[in-house]
Amino acid sequence: MTSKRPDGIREYDEPAGGWGALKAVAATLKRQQIEAQGVKTLLRNNQPEGFDCPGCAWPDPKHTSAFEFCENGAKAVTWESTAKRVEPDFFAKHTVSELWEQPDHWLEGQGRLTHPMRYNPATDHYEVVEWQEALADIGARLRALDHPDEAEFYTSGRASNEAAFVFQLFARAFGTNNFPDCSNMCHEPTSIGLPRSIGVGKATVTLDDFDHCDFIFSIGHNPGTNHPRMMTSLHNASKRGATIIVMNPFKERALERFQAPQEPIEMATMTSVPIATTYFQVRIGGDAAALKGICKAVVDLDRAAAAQDSDPILDHDFIAGHTAGFAEFAADLDLAEWEDIERSSGLTRTDLEGIARAYVASKAAIVSYGMGITQHRTGTSNVQQIVNFLLLKGNIGRLGAGICPLRGHSNVQGNRTVGITERPSDAMLDRFRDTFGFEPPRKFGHSVVESIASMRDGTSKAIICLGGNLAIAAPDPAACFEGFRKLDLAVSLATKLNRTHLLTGKATYILPVIGRTELDSQASGSQSITVEDSMSMVHASRGFLTPPMGETRSEPWILASMARATLGSRVPVDWEGLAADYSVIRDKIESVYPEFDGFNERIRHPGGFQLPNAAQQRIWNTGSGKANFLIFNHLEEDAQTEDVNVLRLATMRSHDQYNTTIYGLDDRYRGVFGRRDVLMMNEDDMARLGLVEGDLVDVETALEHAHPDRVVRALTVIRYNLPPNCCGAYYPESQALVALEHIDKQCLTPSYKSVPVRVVPAASRSPGATAIAREGLTGVPLGAAAAGPSPREPVPGQS
Numbered sequence: 123m124t125s126k127r128p129d130g131i132r133e134y135d136e137p138a139g140g141w142g143a144l145k146a147v148a149a150t151l152k153r154q155q156i157e158a159q160g161v162k163t164l165l166r167n168n169q170p171e172g173f174d175c176p177g178c179a180w181p182d183p184k185h186t187s188a189f190e191f192c193e194n195g196a197k198a199v200t201w202e203s204t205a206k207r208v209e210p211d212f213f214a215k216h217t218v219s220e221l222w223e224q225p226d227h228w229l230e231g232q233g234r235l236t237h238p239m240r241y242n243p244a245t246d247h248y249e250v251v252e253w254q255e256a257l258a259d260i261g262a263r264l265r266a267l268d269h270p271d272e273a274e275f276y277t278s279g280r281a282s283n284e285a286a287f288v289f290q291l292f293a294r295a296f297g298t299n300n301f302p303d304c305s306n307m308c309h310e311p312t313s314i315g316l317p318r319s320i321g322v323g324k325a326t327v328t329l330d331d332f333d334h335c336d337f338i339f340s341i342g343h344n345p346g347t348n349h350p351r352m353m354t355s356l357h358n359a360s361k362r363g364a365t366i367i368v369m370n371p372f373k374e375r376a377l378e379r380f381q382a383p384q385e386p387i388e389m390a391t392m393t394s395v396p397i398a399t400t401y402f403q404v405r406i407g408g409d410a411a412a413l414k415g416i417c418k419a420v421v422d423l424d425r426a427a428a429a430q431d432s433d434p435i436l437d438h439d440f441i442a443g444h445t446a447g448f449a450e451f452a453a454d455l456d457l458a459e460w461e462d463i464e465r466s467s468g469l470t471r472t473d474l475e476g477i478a479r480a481y482v483a484s485k486a487a488i489v490s491y492g493m494g495i496t497q498h499r500t501g502t503s504n505v506q507q508i509v510n511f512l513l514l515k516g517n518i519g520r521l522g523a524g525i526c527p528l529r530g531h532s533n534v535q536g537n538r539t540v541g542i543t544e545r546p547s548d549a550m551l552d553r554f555r556d557t558f559g560f561e562p563p564r565k566f567g568h569s570v571v572e573s574i575a576s577m578r579d580g581t582s583k584a585i586i587c588l589g590g591n592l593a594i595a596a597p598d599p600a601a602c603f604e605g606f607r608k609l610d611l612a613v614s615l616a617t618k619l620n621r622t623h624l625l626t627g628k629a630t631y632i633l634p635v636i637g638r639t640e641l642d643s644q645a646s647g648s649q650s651i652t653v654e655d656s657m658s659m660v661h662a663s664r665g666f667l668t669p670p671m672g673e674t675r676s677e678p679w680i681l682a683s684m685a686r687a688t689l690g691s692r693v694p695v696d697w698e699g700l701a702a703d704y705s706v707i708r709d710k711i712e713s714v715y716p717e718f719d720g721f722n723e724r725i726r727h728p729g730g731f732q733l734p735n736a737a738q739q740r741i742w743n744t745g746s747g748k749a750n751f752l753i754f755n756h757l758e759e760d761a762q763t764e765d766v767n768v769l770r771l772a773t774m775r776s777h778d779q780y781n782t783t784i785y786g787l788d789d790r791y792r793g794v795f796g797r798r799d800v801l802m803m804n805e806d807d808m809a810r811l812g813l814v815e816g817d818l819v820d821v822e823t824a825l826e827h828a829h830p831d832r833v834v835r836a837l838t839v840i841r842y843n844l845p846p847n848c849c850g851a852y853y854p855e856s857q858a859l860v861a862l863e864h865i866d867k868q869c870l871t872p873s874y875k876s877v878p879v880r881v882v883p884a885a886s887r888s889p890g891a892t893a894i895a896r897e898g899l900t901g902v903p904l905g906a907a908a909a910g911p912s913p914r915e916p917v918p919g920q921s
Contacts, residue, residue, distance in 0.1 A: 129796075130794060131840050137380055138791060139346070139382060139394075140382075178350075178530065179530065179533065179654075180528075180655065181657045181659050182661070192351050194347065206231070210236075213239060213248040218247065229619050234670045236634055236671065237672050237673045238673055251631070260611065260629075269297075270297030271565075274577065275290070275300055276573070277589070278531065280532055283537075284708065287711050288707060289588050290540070291554075291710075292688070296685075300582070304590060307596065308871070309493070312496060316509065316525070318506065318752065319509040319749060320744070321741070322743065326524035327525070329657060331524060333522075335522040337366075338365070338366045339477075339481070340398075342492050342495040344492070344774075345376055345492075346791060347376070347777045349492075353380050353397075367401075372843075372844065375792075377398050379396050379397060402469055405468030405846075407758070408845075409759065410500055412463075414507065415474035418458055418463070420481060420511075421455055423478060441514075444519075481511075481515070482515070487517045490526040495508070498876050500759040502866055513749055513751060532655075535654050535655070540711055551564060558693065583608075583611070584611035587622065588677065589617075596872075597872040598860060606622070615677055617635055617636075634673065636676050638663060639665045640666075644679065644703065645703070649704045650704065660732070661725060678704060737749075768824045769847050769848060772874075773850070773852070774852060776788070777790050799836070800839075801838070803844065807846060807849070808839060813883075816840075817883070818839075819882060820884050821859060821881055823879055824880050833858065834858055
């Protein structure tokens with residue numbers, strides 16, 4: 123008889139999507155108190171005359187249905203358009219110290235911010251401040267810094283192209299390239315790795331390519347939670363017989379089977395479609411070895427075909443005409459021993475050769491990947507190995523084939539396109555100079571981990587946050603919290619209260635913004651904004667809901683007003699004109715970025731337009747002028763240890779979560795309900811360590827720069843289908859285990875997806891000892907203060 127499982131842990135046997143998703147949407151509408159308005163709002167989501175979903179960056183289809191939203195997109199929309207409000211009397215009732223003790227889920231669940239607030243250290247309360255007073259004080263404090271590089275300008279991926287452009291214009295006019303942004307923590311390996319391989323840092327596929335491929339390799343991602351609208355493409359590909367191979371340590375329900383809510387027959391008959399043709403559970407940190415093994419097998423198949431005078435397996439014409447470095451790449455594959463590949467990947471030679479045979483039998487292949495590939499110490503190299511795999515058969519730059527990085531937030535890619543980068547090219551800066559009449563700074567700035575280290579060390583003294591929850595999203599909470607509390611100035615533009623706002627320095631402001639779903643009226647009339655999806659499509663977004671009553675303002679208006687209050691007439695920029703009419707902002711974007719030619723005209727067309735992508739045309743803007751095979755010189759992604767008690771931890775989101783926002787406490791597809799304080803473990807590892815399901819454990823970092831306080835306490839062990847020596851816990855509660863140094867040295871992305879840890883019996887079984895509350899993050903365990911990373915070299919090929 124199976125023993126009773128811990129509270130809130132039970133098997134969930136339903137497919138992804140389907141009735142479970144529809145029930146979750148209904149519950150979300152009720153929870154946010156917007157049942158009637160919410161339905162109307164969702165029907166405008168991702169529509170040509172509506173607004174772009176503030177959730178993921180998956181592209182919109184050709185609008186054949188009014189039902190263009192998914193479960194988690196509905197959560198994002200209703201979370202923003204909630205009827206709940208955080209008005210001035212809320213802050214009068216609660217001190218910041220009291221708010222700090224509340225779970226993160228509770229903080230954001232209180233509703234929308236309505237008035238600009240300034241922290242008063244004498245009373246420990248946030249208090250209302252007039253806009254002009256706030257802007258004047260912020261400007262004065264920025265001007266008082268000894269150098270512009272003492273300020274950090276952080277961007278969340280939900281910001282529009284217009285807001286992001288004004289933000290980076292403000293910062294560069296101020297005199298710095300310090301642009302930490304959310305992409306530094308997720309897909310920076312894509313932005314750095316792909317330009318070196320193929321000359322662009324973006325996907326080379328469009329949504330139409332998924333209708334023409336016959337092979338999809340899905341690596342290191344969970345689309346059912348993080349990109350649910352992708353499931354329609356996978357569902358349709360499976361139904362028409364495409365081979366879909368999944369390689370991921372966790373068995374994710376959406377990649378096993380999916381019930382499409384828009385398919386009446388599936389819903390009525392309670393049937394579903396299998397997604398993965400085969401599913402391989404690679405060891406955490408084993409992707410590099412697995413990819414090398416598959417490529418080795420493909421090359422060996424080609425040699426065998428040549429020896430038998432059979433048709434070639436590789437696309438030799440493409441390799442000869444369009445690539446560089448193949449001979450060196452093949453020689454490196456020959457040096458890799460199968461025994462080592464199997465040990466490092468956790469997969470057998472038979473498994474990897476089977477993937478290779480399926481690949482060579484295909485005519486058009488797509489590889490999609492997520493943060494299971496990028497958030498490693500070798501994330502950049504991992505991305506480049508995926509390119510190597512595709513180049514072998516010429517699967518870039520033709521119909522139904524290419525690389526598909528799954529970007530996270532809805533406009534994280536657009537932010538980068540319009541200038542949110544700490545490492546700008548000289549060509550881009552020259553166009554800024556010519557457009558705006560001032561010389562922008564040329565020195566490279568800070569990314570996220572550099573910013574946190576600089577704030578902690580006292581060399582950065584101010585931060586402006588355009589959305590997000592940086593102190594919780596970044597690694598190493600001890601360094602983050604220490605850094606924020608040292609600041610002379612912290613300003614957050616936000617829709618909702620979060621924990622970063624409670625880290626108060628000498629002057630701390632919360633400035634309330636209108637949301638994506640809401641009407642944006644400026645001096646010239648109603649405004650639209652634009653976003654870029656993960657396949658380079660740019661389109662307009664128009665909110666229609668009435669913003670919260672109070673003093674909310676648009677992000678472009680706040681940023682332009684802040685820039686004017688800081689810079690005055692020091693630079694020749696018409697800030698008032700930019701805030702009054704966003705088409706003026708778009709004209710300036712077009713002036714700096716020629717690929718936006720005809721910007722204002724082209725966004726009037728339903729669906730928008732696609733930005734040019736040279737690699738799609740087999741034009742390779744690399745140093746060699748060709749697509750490059752780049753060698754990964756070894757097999758291990760992460761430093762290895764001989765200690766058999768060290769496990770590899772992957773941090774992850776739950777299904778009721780988007781980035782740091784926790785919508786609810788259920789992770790339905792993984793069978794976790796009403797709690798987040800769990801550690802998922804392989805049953806054999808549990809037995810080897812003397813643990814049974816339900817035990818309380820402490821998880822300690824096993825990094826070489828370990829610290830006694832780098833620990834997450836009192837997690838409940840649950841059994842889960844994972845490879846040996848692997849475990850998983852929820853993000854951001856497990857952030858304390860990730861040191862600031864535990865990064866990809868090429869791009870400084872934290873290794874959230876492969877953290878060496880030890881699991882030991884809990885030091886205390888008192889409920890107060892748990893670092894992960896059942897209602898979201900509370901007393902965050904403080905890790906060691908870590909030293910900052912070393913400077914990076916310029917990256918060729920990045921625009």
